[in-house]
Amino acid sequence: QVQLVESGGGLVQAGGSLRLSCAASGRTFSAYTMGWFRQAPGKEREFVAGISWSGGRTDYVDSVKGRFTISRDNGKNTLYLQMNSLKPEDTAVYYCAATVRTILVRTTFEYNYWGQGTQVTVSS
Numbered sequence: 001q002v003q004l005v006e007s008g009g010g011l012v013q014a015g016g017s018l019r020l021s022c023a024a025s026g027r028t029f030s031a032y033t034m035g036w037f038r039q040a041p042g043k044e045r046e047f048v049a050g051i052s053w054s055g056g057r058t059d060y061v062d063s064v065k066g067r068f069t070i071s072r073d074n075g076k077n078t079l080y081l082q083m084n085s086l087k088p089e090d091t092a093v094y095y096c097a098a099t100v101r102t103i104l105v106r107t108t109f110e111y112n113y114w115g116q117g118t119q120v121t122v123s124s
Contacts, residue, residue, distance in 0.1 A: 002026040002113050004096050009118030016086050016122070022079040022096030022115055030054075030074040033099045035111060036081045038092035038120075045095070047106040049081060059104040064090075086122045093117040 008020040020036070030053050039045040049070035050059040058070055069082040079096050097111035105111075 002029065002032060002098050004098060004113055004115035006094065006096050006115045006118040009094060009120045011121045011123065012086055014086060014088055014122055014124050017082070017084045018086065018120060020081040020083065020094055020096075020118060020120075022081075024077045024079070024098070029072075029077040031100070032113075033101055033104060034070075034072060034079045035097045035099065035105075036070060036079075037095045037097060037108065037111075038090075039095070039117075040092040043092075045108055047108075048094070050104040050106065051079070052104060053102070057104060059106070061106075083120070086120075088122045088124045090120060091122050092120060094120050 003025045005023045012018055035050040036048040037045050038048050051070045055072050067085045071080045095117045096115045098113040099111045
């Protein structure tokens with residue numbers, strides 16, 4: 001089992017940047033494929049980005065490609081999401097999640113562990 005705690009959210013103007021962090025504790029962090037999801041008010045939780053256990057493979061939803069970068073530091077048990085060129089439509093609660101699957105997956109039911117979320121608000 002792994003525990004996940006997100007941080008780094010906040011209020012930013014359109015065009016600005018934020019870096020989210022997800023600190024993991026418990027079972028070996030490097031054993032998990034990791035992902036970032038987001039959920040806007042009234043909408044379903046959606047996949048944003050995923051990364052393999054080694055960091056060698058990544059996956060992004062089309063709407064964030066070229067703007068967001070997912071990365072991980074297994075020595076620090078931490079997952080990151082660098083978000084640049086933010087848009088108002090990026091406003092949501094952002095969640096990190098861990099899965100025991102060894103391939104990159106995008107559906108919420110594939111992920112076994114979730115953080116509590118961090119709010120990102122982008123003003124126009």
